[in-house]
Amino acid sequence: MRHGNFKKLPWSDPISGEGLYVSELTNDSGDVVIRGKFEIPAVARLTPEQVQFMETFLRCRGMYNQVEAELGISYPTVKSRLEALLKALDLEPIKESPKKERRDDRAKEILDQLERGELSAEEAKAKMKELKF
Numbered sequence: 510m511r512h513g514n515f516k517k518l519p520w521s522d523p524i525s526g527e528g529l530y531v532s533e534l535t536n537d538s539g540d541v542v543i544r545g546k547f548e549i550p551a552v553a554r555l556t557p558e559q560v561q562f563m564e565t566f567l568r569c570r571g572m573y574n575q576v577e578a579e580l581g582i583s584y585p586t587v588k589s590r591l592e593a594l595l596k597a598l599d600l601e602p603i604k605e606s607p608k609k610e611r612r613d614d615r616a617k618e619i620l621d622q623l624e625r626g627e628l629s630a631e632e633a634k635a636k637m638k639e640l641k642f
Contacts, residue, residue, distance in 0.1 A: 520554045551598045559597055562590050584617055612640050 521528055531547040555563065562580070569575035576587045595602050616637060623633040 518549060518553050520549045555594075555597055559590075559594055563594055566591065566594075584621075616640055 534543045573587050619636045622628045
């Protein structure tokens, strides 16, 4: 992918707000032109902040704790930005079982308590074992 002197693709008419589409593609030498009505991909509609989050999330291989550290944001913020990104891309997340989701949330809570000094390492270890990690 080249990152030359390209402008950001507008996806809506700045005056009417109507959606736009791509109608022509041309190669660098100009000897090939393809005309038609091409949809603008959802990823092209992301804000710069959403693109940055998506790139960071992918570089961190989806590991929330690494995304937290890389962007300097909290776990709930990572989770809410991911939900917003999925919505912007018109993607439905695959639902985890409620039991696993509660277990993951509880594990995060235990680690946060350990970090704040509210639990000893042994207490945290015992609580994690109860969760069957």
